Amino acid sequence: MIEVSLCGSVGGFALDATFSVPAQGVTAIWGPSGSGKTTLLRAIAGLVQLNGRVRIGDAVWQDDARFTPVHQRRIGYVFQEPSLLSHLSVQGNLDYARYRSDAAVDFDKIVAQTGIDGLLGRGVTKLSGGERQRVAIARTLLSAPDVLLMDEPLSSLDGDAKAGLIPVIAAIGKTLPVLYVSHDAFEIERLADRVLRLSKGRLIDVPETDFATEVEGLSEAELKALARAALKAGIRV
Numbered sequence: 025m026i027e028v029s030l031c032g033s034v035g036g037f038a039l040d041a042t043f044s045v046p047a048q049g050v051t052a053i054w055g056p057s058g059s060g061k062t063t064l065l066r067a068i069a070g071l072v073q074l075n076g077r078v079r080i081g082d083a084v085w086q087d088d089a090r091f092t093p094v095h096q097r098r099i100g101y102v103f104q105e106p107s108l109l110s111h112l113s114v115q116g117n118l119d120y121a122r123y124r125s126d127a128a129v130d131f132d133k134i135v136a137q138t139g140i141d142g143l144l145g146r147g148v149t150k151l152s153g154g155e156r157q158r159v160a161i162a163r164t165l166l167s168a169p170d171v172l173l174m175d176e177p178l179s180s181l182d183g184d185a186k187a188g189l190i191p192v193i194a195a196i197g198k199t200l201p202v203l204y205v206s207h208d209a210f211e212i213e214r215l216a217d218r219v220l221r222l223s224k225g226r227l228i229d230v231p232e233t234d235f236a237t238e239v240e241g242l243s244e245a246e247l248k249a250l251a252r253a254a255l256k257a258g259i260r261v
């Protein structure tokens with residue numbers, strides 16, 4: 025299981041989030057802008073220190089007695105904008121990540137899984153946004169993380185690139201737990217095995233029948249997509 029119970033304030037923003045989900049599949053963290061999605065991921069990573077407990081499978085990263093620093097947490101972190109080393113090729117970027125890690129990983133399998141076999145010799149400045157994000161995902165998988173934290177990884181990509189990456193992320197979720205931050209209802213419907221809904225720094229649980237009245241500013245299609253994602257997971261968002 026992944027167990028998170030975090031409470032505290034970051035720059036005046038109060039976060040209070042407790043959840044427990046299986047350590048497998050894609051867990052979406054959904055909420056409007058400013059609801060605290062990134063802050064929650066950063067706190068799970070240990071990039072900001074809040075009070076509470078974080079357990080990923082057998083590894084307790086944080087509780088009342090300990091706080092494991094970020095560099096000792098086996099985390100993969102994928103951001104909206106991948107930051108690759110621009111003077112290196114794709115292979116060079118992956119080698120750099122590989123040699124810095126002590127993890128025993130199957131390089132060829134990760135390259136195939138992320139669909140970058142044909143890109144290894146290319147300079148990263150010559151890649152499309154979707155290709156760059158694939159390389160960023162491959163790079164983070166090379167560190168053999170216990171959990172993959174993804175913060176709006178598709179939001180700067182066009183439709184085709186998004187559509188190409190969704191099955192890649194879904195497949196990763198079959199072997200590695202993924203915490204997936206997004207405000208895009210359609211992405212979540214395609215990807216999520218379960219959905220956590222964040223509002224003003226708190227996880228909220230409202231009946232699915234209240235969904236349409238609870239969330240303002242979303243189109244009917246977005247609301248329906250989220251409701252379907254919630255129903256698919258058998259939980260309420």
Ligand SMILES: Nc1ncnc2c1ncn2[C@@H]1O[C@H](COP(=O)(O)OP(=O)(O)OP(=O)(O)O)[C@@H](O)[C@H]1O
Pocket residue numbers: 034035036037055056057058059060061062063064207
């Ligand atoms: N270091 C900080 N200092 C001051 N305020 C912060 C800091 N980090 C986050 N905040 C504030 O906390 C709130 C939550 O921010 P956060 O980025 O977690 O939200 P979000 O749901 O990820 O938003 P978005 O979807 O727009 O990325 C915002 O009001 C933000 O301004």
